[in-house]
Amino acid sequence: MTPTTAQPDLDRALASFHPVSAAPIAVAAYRTRLSALQARIRAAGLAAVWLDASSSLTYFTGLRLGLSERIHGALVAAEGPPAYLTPVFEAPKLKALLRIPGPMLMWEEDEDPFALVARYLDGLPGRGLGLDPATPFRFASGMMGATGGRVVPATDLIAGLRQIKSPEEIAIIQTAMDVSWRVQRAVHGGLRAGITTTEIGQFIDAAHQASGMAPLFHAVQFGEATAYPHGVPGPQTLRDGDMVLVDLGGTLQGYRSDITRTYVFGTPTARQRRLWQVEQAAHAAGFAAATIGAPCEAVDAAARAVIVAAGFGPGHAVPGLPHRTGHGLGLDIHEEPWIVKGNRTPLQPGMCFSIEPMLCLYGECGIRLEDIVHMTDKGPRWFSPPAGDLDQPFGKQD
Numbered sequence: 001m002t003p004t005t006a007q008p009d010l011d012r013a014l015a016s017f018h019p020v021s022a023a024p025i026a027v028a029a030y031r032t033r034l035s036a037l038q039a040r041i042r043a044a045g046l047a048a049v050w051l052d053a054s055s056s057l058t059y060f061t062g063l064r065l066g067l068s069e070r071i072h073g074a075l076v077a078a079e080g081p082p083a084y085l086t087p088v089f090e091a092p093k094l095k096a097l098l099r100i101p102g103p104m105l106m107w108e109e110d111e112d113p114f115a116l117v118a119r120y121l122d123g124l125p126g127r128g129l130g131l132d133p134a135t136p137f138r139f140a141s142g143m144m145g146a147t148g149g150r151v152v153p154a155t156d157l158i159a160g161l162r163q164i165k166s167p168e169e170i171a172i173i174q175t176a177m178d179v180s181w182r183v184q185r186a187v188h189g190g191l192r193a194g195i196t197t198t199e200i201g202q203f204i205d206a207a208h209q210a211s212g213m214a215p216l217f218h219a220v221q222f223g224e225a226t227a228y229p230h231g232v233p234g235p236q237t238l239r240d241g242d243m244v245l246v247d248l249g250g251t252l253q254g255y256r257s258d259i260t261r262t263y264v265f266g267t268p269t270a271r272q273r274r275l276w277q278v279e280q281a282a283h284a285a286g287f288a289a290a291t292i293g294a295p296c297e298a299v300d301a302a303a304r305a306v307i308v309a310a311g312f313g314p315g316h317a318v319p320g321l322p323h324r325t326g327h328g329l330g331l332d333i334h335e336e337p338w339i340v341k342g343n344r345t346p347l348q349p350g351m352c353f354s355i356e357p358m359l360c361l362y363g364e365c366g367i368r369l370e371d372i373v374h375m376t377d378k379g380p381r382w383f384s385p386p387a388g389d390l391d392q393p394f395g396k397q398d
Helices: 008-014 027-044 055-061 088-097 113-122 137-146 155-162 167-190 197-210 223-227 270-289 296-309
Strands: 048-051 073-077 083-087 104-107 129-131 151-153 214-222 243-252 259-264 326-328 335-339 352-355 359-361 365-367 371-376 379-382
Touching (some): 027 048, 027 155, 048 113, 055 073, 088 104, 104 113, 113 137, 129 137, 137 151, 167 197, 167 243, 167 259, 197 243, 223 365, 259 270, 270 296, 270 352, 270 359, 296 335, 296 352
Antiparallel strands (some): 048 073, 073 083, 243 259, 326 335, 371 379
């Protein structure tokens, strides 16, 4: 963000951000993850699992590839190292990027990569190919055609491992969340009448960059626009009495941060204060319901019950909470576990997910308090201090 006299508080705040660091994921961790996946492959009787150019490829091998029109990824068999499927002309670059060495299955532009996959699978024990859920349809259909339809989803095999974060992963996420919480606090302290959502968004990105993180996203909404979970098109200008919703995140070593705060610019009305307190109570109820062994849906049910008891809803009806209460967070901003009705997955130590039971009143305002928790063997723990008070959402330091 270019310093200007129009926003001196944010300019001063930007100067306080400095690069952060966290220990990277070690090669030994990738090998442990692959071994765990291979055990699941054997238990399922599959020949292999396909990892597309997705975050799951990164999770298991440390390899980061961009999705393109050419299929590119790895086959993980029940034993041995991954086999990397790559166009011939990409092979030198791929070899330089590998953290986990393995054979390369290379195809020329005028050859069929799916036939190459089928020949590789024919030489393996087991039957069938588990497919990365992030695989585009054009690649999935090619795999199905080449293997005679012997393709099954590998969602449960992959997600069952990815949704349990290691201490190393939690440490990276904690570092990222610390930065994003500080960015939120700086935005709150730098608000002034007349500032635009565009200016705030520029500051959010610049602050993450100054901290050594890659900006991921920002959503800044004022007044009525706060009622809509993903905002409205076009910039807005802040006025006294506006509800303010700021949702933001960044990326550190591939792992995401995500945090939302909502408050009032100026003196809250009695109506705004009551709505905020309902949201805060729903947020707290979700946290209290996040006990080890409880199903993911229990968190959603507890938060939603508070909103319904306050006269909103029922269910997903608006005014009320129109979406799930939370989502997992890690290498993807939205990943399993989903905190939603119908998800009976038991909460386990290592799971990381958001609690964000947004109260939406279309045409008036909306309030979302979003924080990420990670499950310990004693229950949930916040990555960031939750907003305790509408007047001082970041504590007495305001």
